[in-house]
Amino acid sequence: MAHTLAHGFADPVHEGQAVFRAAMEALSRPGRIRPLATALAPPAPLTPELAALALALTDADTPVWLDAPLRAEPAVAGFLRFHTGAPIVDAPGQAAFALIADPARCPDLRDFAQGTLAYPDASATVILAVETLSDAAGPAFAGPGIRGTVRLEAAPLPADWASRWAANHAGFPQGIDLLFVTPGRLAGLPRSARPVALEALPCT
DSSP, X not given: OOOOOOOOOSSHHHHHHHHHHHHHHHHHSTTOOEXXXXXXXXXXXXXXXXXXXXXXXXXXXXXXXXXHHHHTXXXXXXXXXXXXXXXXXXXXXXXXXXXXXXXXXXXXXXXXXXXXXXXXXGBOEEEEEOSEEESSSSOEEESTTOSSXXXXXXXXXXXXXXXXXXXXXHTTTSSOEEEEEETTEEEEEOTTOEEEOGGGSOOO
């Protein structure tokens, strides 16, 4: 029996622009949680927020990698190919964007395209659908777009996530950028975000 293809944006131009702006603002203001409203109902386990970002950010020139749960459902790749034209690649290092439905099993960040010193923008953006997202706790970060420091907690993530991110930042200007999504919300963590030890923060 043929499956009905899930709809994309009802108003592709305006909805796509709104989601694109939200993603760019999230990366330019690291750690600041922003609303991400969407009425999409993509095939599970692709979440509406992952789908919205994929539709807004990818096209035929931006290869996409899907993690194991997303690859296991053929309707996910079909939805993305139909609505974006983006090629689905087999290896993380081939992708301009990676969609992660199981963030606790996210591959090592070094597995994704890091860019080069001449072309650091040739790196990947990794989008993770997490269960919780908070700016009231968690690791602290400093850097461009951050006034003082910010804190951002996302879960679940791999147990060694802190060391993974420290290594990613150490390679700046190479390295990947991250977008975290939960239902209705979005936050960004670009490679320029420097981890700050909590004991180094001033007491309040």
